[in-house]
Amino acid sequence: MKKMVIGNQAIAYGALAAGIDVASGYPGTPSSEVLAEILAFSAKNEKAPYVEWSTNEKVGVEVAAAAAWAGKRALATMKMSGINVASDSVLSLAYSGTRGGFVIYIADDPGAEAGMPEQDSRVFAMWAGLPVLETTSPGQAYEMCQYAFELSEAIELPVILRSVTSVSHAQELLEADFAYHKLDREANFDRDIFRFTKAGAKICLDQHQALLDRMNKAEKLVHEKGMNRIGEGDGTLYAIGVGNVIPYIQETIKGVSGIVPVYMESSYPLDRDLIREVFKKAEQIVIFEELEPVAEMLIRSEANKLGFKGKIFGKIDESLPRVGKYSINEIKKGYALLKGESPEAPDKAGSISVKHPITFCTGCPHRGSYMAINRALKKTKLGKKETIVTGDIGCTILGMNPPFDSCWTEVSMGSSIGLAQGFALAGMKNPVVATIGDSTFFHAGIPPLVNAVQHRTDILLIILDNGWTSMTGFQVNPGTEVSFQQNEARRVSIDKIVQAIGVDAFDVIHPFEQDKAVEVISDFLMKKGVRVLVSREECALTKGRREPFEKTYDIDPDKCTFCRACLRETGCPALAVRPGKEKQRMWIDPELCVGCGLCETCCKFDAIHEKRS
Amino acid sequence: MLKSIFLTGLGGQGVVTFAKILGAYASELGNKVSTFNSKGMAQRGGRVTSEIRITDDPSLEFGSRLAHGGADVLIGLELGESANSYSFVKEGGLVLLLNYKYVPTPMVLKKEEYPEMDAILDMFKEKTDKTFGIKEGQTPHNIFVLGVFASLLDKFPDVLPSFSAKGLRESMEKNLKRNLEENKAVFKKGLEYTF
Helix, strand or coil: CEEEEEHHHHHHHHHHHCCCCEEEECCCCCCHHHHHHHHHHHHHCCCCCEEEECCCHHHHHHHHHHHHHCCCCEEEEEEHHHHHHHHHHHHHHHHHCCCCCEEEEEEECCCCCCCCCCCCCHHHHHHHCCCEEECCCHHHHHHHHHHHHHHHHHHCCCEEEEEEHHHHCEEEEEECCCCCCCCCCCCCCCCCHHHHCCCCHHHHHHHHHHHHHHHHHHHHHHHHHCCCEECCCCCCEEEEEEHHHHHHHHHHHHHCCCEEEEEECEEECCCHHHHHHHHHHCCEEEEECCCCCHHHHHHHHHHHHHCCCCEEECCCCCCCCCCCCCCHHHHHHHHHHHHCCCCCCCCCCCCCCCCCCCCCCCCCHHHHHHHHHHHHHHHCCCCCCCCCEECCCCHHHHHHCCCCCCCCECCCCCHHHHHHHHHHHHCCCCCCEEEEEHHHHHHHHHHHHHHHHHCCCCEEEEEEECCCECCCCCECCCCCCHHHCCCCCCCCCHHHHHHHHCCCEEEEECCCCHHHHHHHHHHHHHCCCEEEEEEECCCHHHHHHHCCCCEEEEECCCCCCCCCHHHHHHCCCCEEECCCCCCCCEEECCCCCCCCCCCHHHCCCCCEEEEEC | CEEEEEEEEECCCCHHHHHHHHHHHHHHCCCEEEEEEECCCHHHCCEEEEEEEEECCCCCCCCCCCCCCCEEEEEECCHHHHHHCHHHEEEEEEEEEECCCCCCHHHHHHCCCCCCHHHHHHHHHCCCCCEEEECCCCCCHHHHHHHHHHHHHHHCCCCCCCCCHHHHHHHHHHHCCCCHHHHHHHHHHHHCCCC
8 A cells, every 4th residue: 555654654654563562652843743643543443552642751751661671562752852851761771671672763853943952862872872773764764663673672672763854754655554563462571670670789780781782782783684885886985874864865976976875774883894894995984964973973983993094074074064954965065075176155045035933823822821921010010021931842932922022931841930940049029930831731840840839939830721732733631621532541630730739829810811811910920939820721723623713803994093002912813914005904814813802902992893703 | 857846835825735736746647756844833824835856766765855956946825935945946947936925923013014026036036037926816825826837837848847737737636625616716717827
């Protein structure tokens, strides 16, 4: 069967072909579609693996790890930041190794297209001591995912399957059976504290040696598999491509004479036998890899050890960039370096450009929450410029942009709360506010809230609860309505958790009921202690997919004075300048308006009114 | 042959559907096709892009992303995003822009002037003569511009070898799920558009 799939879907089907029993993960671009596809598969097929969106990546890894210890094949998925969250466990799991195949899928984002640090997760693999298998296309990823499970079982060690946005979201025709090849295994696990615990120096040192032995075995097996290979060509000029840059070499090398391509589909541990082959004939080498010079450092190390006298071009000698993603242009530059030619000047941006800043979707409840916060800061005379509002990861961070200009900081999942505490006890004059989403609160917001209560720090936390993990594609989280949960999962109450922790004040507000919301936020701003508000209303997009919106709003051009207060306060995408050549007036696009009514609360001229459909 | 097409616009204009139709057609012609859609900010007022790469050589491996100066064809459904995509066009490539402006909030508030299509077309003419601007389109923007593009395929058969207006129309009809009659009519209007 042939189907158009993106890289992430191909990986999902690879895992199903490998017969996984458990799949876990936390949503994160560009990795989310892997678990989403397995979840969709399990909804339609009686025979399917167990699959869950875990509360965070650390829990997800632990769930998968234990299933693998019990002899089953397990997959844990995450974006690049997720490995940071899971790292404490992964470092320890590397020492213990695995029994059933355990693949950790990490999706990096060279070029930072998903708005997070373009960290190179392979550096973590070096830290942990885990092999990294790279992906280069959806078709190759489908095969590589299956091999990852085989390798993991052969060396009894978790294996990192690594992708980047350009592969995860590339769409190609894949030929496969798209079926689940369930393995017939019984769960079993024997007690062995020398392998599965860490308490004791000898235990740890023995495990460390075992890990190194496993990595040496991985290097040997990967070399024998032949995924790292020297391509066709003669001469002394070599171009080594690591991971997803390989197809850019493949598409350009035919037009270039005198350069021998080398393709490395695994980046760690270094395939030293292959590199020794390269050193035999090479006089000049260029190394292409995105982000950090991981393979490059190892290759230069090996060159040094073996006394290779040739020239190596890469990032360490500043020939090639370290920031951003690679394209054919970087490959062509590398060829020019090898040949001693001047590289082509890169194409420049045009002289005309227009910025379209991103903001909340039409009808987003977070718009109401940040509007209410700003109005409360004005009402209490505390002032927007003098009052720190810490932000967190997800759709809520869009409050940092105009016209709200609300969030001042964004660090990592759940950091808004701890940062708010730090600002408060540093002695900031004004009250400090933290904002966080519902999924993020479950992921990482509970420990810092406990911290604030225990240490009696004065902060106001506003949990913006839209009922879904939206930014990453509307996944469920523990707080999602029970009727939308999958596989009979239960709902966990944010309100009960917050109150159980023992905060000093708690209330629930509705972001579209501006007057009440502003009143309550103003009141809470002036209190002392740990105060928590939940601003609750469903995400407009998930709601809109189920039911039509009941009403829209309309602007009367006779009453509108074009003061633009509505746009200035809401920044709503549905607000535009009335089309046509008449006097300039504001206008609401009926195709976009979902009837939240926030614009109406801004108009002093009574020009905006509800229109029932 | 290895051809690269860069599509851009804002969320809601149908960029991804446009790419799907082109990709499906290219595939039906026996080509190997890769499509990369960047649509995360579609609902949030942000840019949407689709990068399509097509080859008639089934053994050719190629990367999914276009390089600057790598697009044989650039089609822009929103004027500002078209201008922002200037660096992707190849010298001598085909450029087709729709004169639709989404004026961002800061521009409305500061009463700034949005660049005019003629100025943007002049900028693209520095790289290629094959620059076309659609003064006024119809909704759905993607289907209308698809029709205009189809007419250019017949006019410039070297741009995407073996692509034809007729073939593209047939493929569109096969791949659209909703509002087929309305879309057929809008496509026809696009096909008949004179510059």
